Amino acid sequence: MPIPISFSSFGDIVTAVDLALRISKALSSSTGSSYEYHYLIQELDALAHVLQLTDTATRTGMLQQDVVRALVAEIGRCHEVMDSLWERIDGYQKALGGSGSKSGRYPGGSACSSWRKIGWALFKAQDVQETRAKLATHRANLTTLMTACNMCVKHR
Numbered sequence: 001m002p003i004p005i006s007f008s009s010f011g012d013i014v015t016a017v018d019l020a021l022r023i024s025k026a027l028s029s030s031t032g033s034s035y036e037y038h039y040l041i042q043e044l045d046a047l048a049h050v051l052q053l054t055d056t057a058t059r060t061g062m063l064q065q066d067v068v069r070a071l072v073a074e075i076g077r078c079h080e081v082m083d084s085l086w087e088r089i090d091g092y093q094k095a096l097g098g099s100g101s102k103s104g105r106y107p108g109g110s111a112c113s114s115w116r117k118i119g120w121a122l123f124k125a126q127d128v129q130e131t132r133a134k135l136a137t138h139r140a141n142l143t144t145l146m147t148a149c150n151m152c153v154k155h156r
Helices: 007-028 035-059 065-095 109-121 125-154
Strands: none
Touching (some): 007 035, 035 065, 035 125, 065 125
């Protein structure tokens, strides 16, 4: 039986989309990034797209309660990975004189050159690969849930 999605569920999805895009933008603001970072940025952008599709699907009110719970739980787990990544990025931005997340600005001005010089050394390549793999898994899980929902709706 379809149930309406609570406002907090919509807020969770929208917040996750915003966070994925903020991290992608922060990482993209530096030039000379490594191969691993380019793929992390691509993963974040793809994840943001899937989250936006999930948001659209949940707003229809046609999803089953168990599917909604599964989507919200998966988004929560994904959000935890992105929160951890954002905290690490944001901490370095603040240390370099960037404004961090409070004002929504990203490294710029004199801090920008410092960020470019050391920004990509913040994480070991293995850390980046592991984070990207976690995000890819969450994206795949969301895609699988959405595909299954679509198949169930078509067969009704």
